[in-house]
Amino acid sequence: MSRTAIRGGLVITAADELHADVLIENGRIAALATHGSAYADGWTVERTLDATGKYVIPGGVDAHTHLDFPFGGTFSSDTFETGTRAAAWGGTTTIVDFAVQARGHALREGLDRWHAKADAQCAVDYAFHMILSDVNEGTLKEMDLLVEEGITSFKLFMAYPGVVYSDDGQILRAMQRTAANGALTMIHAENGIAIDVLVEQALAAGRTDPRYHGEVRKVLLEAEATHRAIQLARVAGSPLYVVHVSAEEAVAELAAARDKGLPVFGETCPQYLFLSTDNLAEPDFEGAKYVCSTPLRPREHQAALWRGLRTNDLQVVSTDHCPFCFTGQKELGRGDFSKIPNGLPGIEHRMDLLHEAVVEGHIGRRRWIELAAAAPARMFGLYPKKGTIAPGSDADVVIYDPAAGHTLSAETHHMNVDYSVYEGKRMTGRVETVLSRGEKVIDRHTYTGRAGHGQYIPRGLCQYLDHGSGRP
Numbered sequence: 001m002s003r004t005a006i007r008g009g010l011v012i013t014a015a016d017e018l019h020a021d022v023l024i025e026n027g028r029i030a031a032l033a034t035h036g037s038a039y040a041d042g043w044t045v046e047r048t049l050d051a052t053g054k055y056v057i058p059g060g061v062d063a064h065t066h067l068d069f070p071f072g073g074t075f076s077s078d079t080f081e082t083g084t085r086a087a088a089w090g091g092t093t094t095i096v097d098f099a100v101q102a103r104g105h106a107l108r109e110g111l112d113r114w115h116a117k118a119d120a121q122c123a124v125d126y127a128f129h130m131i132l133s134d135v136n137e138g139t140l141k142e143m144d145l146l147v148e149e150g151i152t153s154f155k156l157f158m159a160y161p162g163v164v165y166s167d168d169g170q171i172l173r174a175m176q177r178t179a180a181n182g183a184l185t186m187i188h189a190e191n192g193i194a195i196d197v198l199v200e201q202a203l204a205a206g207r208t209d210p211r212y213h214g215e216v217r218k219v220l221l222e223a224e225a226t227h228r229a230i231q232l233a234r235v236a237g238s239p240l241y242v243v244h245v246s247a248e249e250a251v252a253e254l255a256a257a258r259d260k261g262l263p264v265f266g267e268t269c270p271q272y273l274f275l276s277t278d279n280l281a282e283p284d285f286e287g288a289k290y291v292c293s294t295p296l297r298p299r300e301h302q303a304a305l306w307r308g309l310r311t312n313d314l315q316v317v318s319t320d321h322c323p324f325c326f327t328g329q330k331e332l333g334r335g336d337f338s339k340i341p342n343g344l345p346g347i348e349h350r351m352d353l354l355h356e357a358v359v360e361g362h363i364g365r366r367r368w369i370e371l372a373a374a375a376p377a378r379m380f381g382l383y384p385k386k387g388t389i390a391p392g393s394d395a396d397v398v399i400y401d402p403a404a405g406h407t408l409s410a411e412t413h414h415m416n417v418d419y420s421v422y423e424g425k426r427m428t429g430r431v432e433t434v435l436s437r438g439e440k441v442i443d444r445h446t447y448t449g450r451a452g453h454g455q456y457i458p459r460g461l462c463q464y465l466d467h468g469s470g471r472p
């Protein structure tokens with residue numbers, strides 16, 4: 001039996017802040033007890049980690065990543081090996097990546113491919129959502145089978161016609177299926193048909209720079225798609241999770257639906273909270289580094305996103321980590337913004353950036369942990385194995401120094417990508433040590449993990465829903 005104590009820290013969960021020691025036994029949390037209590041002092045352990053003056057927090061749960069993901073004729077530049085290692089560096093100990101159904105192929109084939117990509121490669125634990133690219137009788141039946149094996153959420157795209165786009169009828173059918181099988185429908189809410197018209201018109205007028213990516217993917221077309229997704233989910237009687245919400249008007253649609261008591265959820269990402277169209281407008285094609293969809297918005301939208309995170313109209317912050325190198329990948333779109341692969345790197349920085357949000361006063365410390373760990377774990381059926389520090393939970397624990405400070409840079413980050421969207425940004429805190437199921441994967445700023453430590457985790461159903469009634 002291996003026993004470790006973490007002593008002297010401030011344990012922060014979504015629910016509590018406790019000046020407590022933590023006992024870990026065989027990879028799980030065994031007990032918490034007040035510093036200096038006779039009970040805590042009586043623990044016999046092989047190893048003691050000193051967390052005096054530090055936070056002791058649950059490992060982050062990043063519910064939206066794209067590792068080794070095909071897009072625009074290339075693949076995202078982080079593999080499961082490099083991406084999960086970078087996650088560990090940043091205090092994230094669980095990821096939920098998107099397996100992709102190829103058009104004309106079975107869901108099973110896509111899922112098998114994603115297992116083959118990830119198997120024996122990961123530094124931290126992982127699970128999968130499934131992207132539906134082709135809704136038909138066969139794939140609808142397959143959804144039920146996947147739910148049984150722990151793939152309990154399915155993403156559909158209202159964008160990218162001709163690639164992964166689903167029309168409203170296909171989306172409605174998939175939602176009807178999830179209403180019956182208990183899974184969560186995730187929607188990329190942008191009106192891709194209208195956007196493609198604007199793309200064509202922009203290119204024909206010679207507007208080819210990266211900033212036009214942001215101009216054609218209009219706020220109104222995100223808000224319209226969000227509204228339509230909500231109405232389709234109401235008709236189907238299914239819950240809905242809208243990914244990568246970036247526009248104030250889309251938050252308003254979610255808030256209005258939630259005010260009606262509908263089981264509608266929303267996620268945003270650090271890039272929408274900290275970056276803006278100013279970045280997309282950087283000269284000399286530098287703006288290509290910031291091309292993602294939904295796009296970065298004018299800075300004015302950020303206040304609505306922060307408010308949504310405080311009022312719980314938005315419940316989760318994940319990264320949508322989908323990195324492409326500037327050299328050779330983002331460059332595919334020189335002279336035509338529509339050929340720039342969509343996606344930003346960020347898997348390593350989410351915990352730090354949200355801690356920065358605490359320092360800046362946007363959210364409190366427990367909300368930080370809720371948005372980054374507890375809520376994604378509950379949303380995607382991983383709680384309380386993941387997302388908290390409580391007896392019985394996996395010992396995925398981060399010792400976080402709230403005052404260590406460091407600067408984000410491509411020179412020092414661990415993601416396999418040749419630039420940082422946060423180059424030079426100063427962080428107040430820093431991840432010091434990271435445990436995954438009790439094993440040190442980061443030990444005082446040194447990587448001590450290994451590819452293959454990370455395990456696949458079948459997930460349960462969304463824990464914000466009462467599966468008896470289908471209501472939250």
Ligand code: URP
Binds near residue numbers: 244292293322343344
């Ligand atoms: O630009 C993005 N977000 N790329 C990843 C694919 C997606 O739509 O999430």
Ligand code: ZN
Binds near residue numbers: 188243244293294
């Ligand atoms: Zn998307």
Ligand code: ZN
Binds near residue numbers: 064066
């Ligand atoms: Zn994504």
Ligand code: ZN
Binds near residue numbers: 468
């Ligand atoms: Zn159920």
